[in-house]
Amino acid sequence: MKATWILPDGREIAAEVPAGRNLMEAALAANVPGVVGECGGSLSCATCHVHVAEDWFAATGTAGDFEEAMLDVSDTPRADTSRLSCQIVMAPGLDGIVLRVPQA
């Protein structure tokens, strides 16, 4: 399955992501700059913050309470489609998903 990150300068990075892997880990494996994931996906930081492309946002589900709280203290600007990418797990319904990496 495929995921694509659009960087602040417009450059795109696409990667194959196996089902079950979260998109923070996938971004680290693909060396996507701006996605760091300092807490390993345990909702203690917001360094894997992304803006999900509008068309894909509904398919990613909704953020839980702790994710909401961490999005509020993110180091990059929050948008309507903000998610912590560690909380989005690749699945058949997300094949082809597009994420924007916010400008630091």
Next chain:
Amino acid sequence: MSIWHPDDDGHADLSSHDTFTAGPPHNTFARLRRDDPLHWSDWSGGKGFWSVTRHADILDLNRQTDLLSSARGIRMEDQTYEEYLARRTFQETDPPEHSQTRIKVAKAFSKPVIAGFEGVIRDLCREILDDALAKGRFDATKDIARQLPMRMLGRIIGTPDADLPWLVEKGDALIANTDPDFTDHVLDRMKTDEYRLMPFNSPAGAELYDYAKRLMADKAARGDTDGVLHLILQPGPDGSVISETEFRNFFCLLVAAGNDTTRYSIAAGIHALMHQPGLLDDIRSGAVDETMADEIIRWATPTLYFRRTATRDFDMHGKTVRAGDKVLYWFASANRDEAAFDAPFRVNLGRTPNRHLSFGQGGPHVCLGMWLARLEVRVLFKELAARVQSIEPAGDAQFLRSNFIGGIKTLPVSVTLQ
């Protein structure tokens, strides 16, 4: 100097605080990473422990909080359940309990809020450097590295500057509780268990708590609701409120943990400037502004390890860890792992990416103060490089007597100004 040319015989006793007075035993860590990546040590002071020394293994284990728990203590020493409850902070809890507390203070330490302190930090750096550099020869740990985090602590918790030396002295007595230069109650030489329910098994914990109570009463009287101490007293998302004991321990954690780690990062960075030519030029070039702080903090690795406790049996590297066993994540070793870093024994201020583990990255306990630490280190070294032409050793550097916190406690230098 042992950081650059480690001289341990490859079989150093990791349980001994004295081992680390010569700097971290990097030959031993290198051997363990290569030959024995899950290593058992017996310990005369308590139950033995496992050491995990590879970068990849620590990353893999650190996120598995259901398997390796923080809720039995995070240092090597054994605690009874009574001692654990009396002394714990949210560092010694697991998700989701950990998250309930952390979320209350996350904003105060978030990158955008911390970025607002840059001007304050720069002004403090200039004051500190004005005083220190004018001396020509001085102890860079005492006169520079200790000063900046101490004065920032006052800004973060809202204490008068006049109280700071006392607060930091008490914080040092807690976290450097194995070094006789910092405490009269050296942990592994104590004859009493009188303080076993106090933070860090130290009477300084009680004194800090009395101070915190007076501080909060003064703030309440003034109607002052700013700052992180007020935030921690608010109910969490589930309505839970921190207990008096937990508040005491949180205050001690702020005073202790927020201070010495940044201090020893700065000290290790200044030490590096003296031993690896070209670093001052790199800083002055402006090309490493975004990366230099992380490399200095990787190089320093002030928190040498954190401990976890296995919640069930598991196999790793052909050995079996039993439920209840203590497992140490040696960040000091992971940050010199040849499999994770090119030339790990060189300081490369432009290192990108820099997936060091000095902040305990990869798990829920990743350092709350990491943005503040990075900002303090970056601004301090920018200001320092702009003023000095060269820095030379003016005596032997001395390391803290601790296998938990690694730091240069005395760093005699002489400077030539630009």
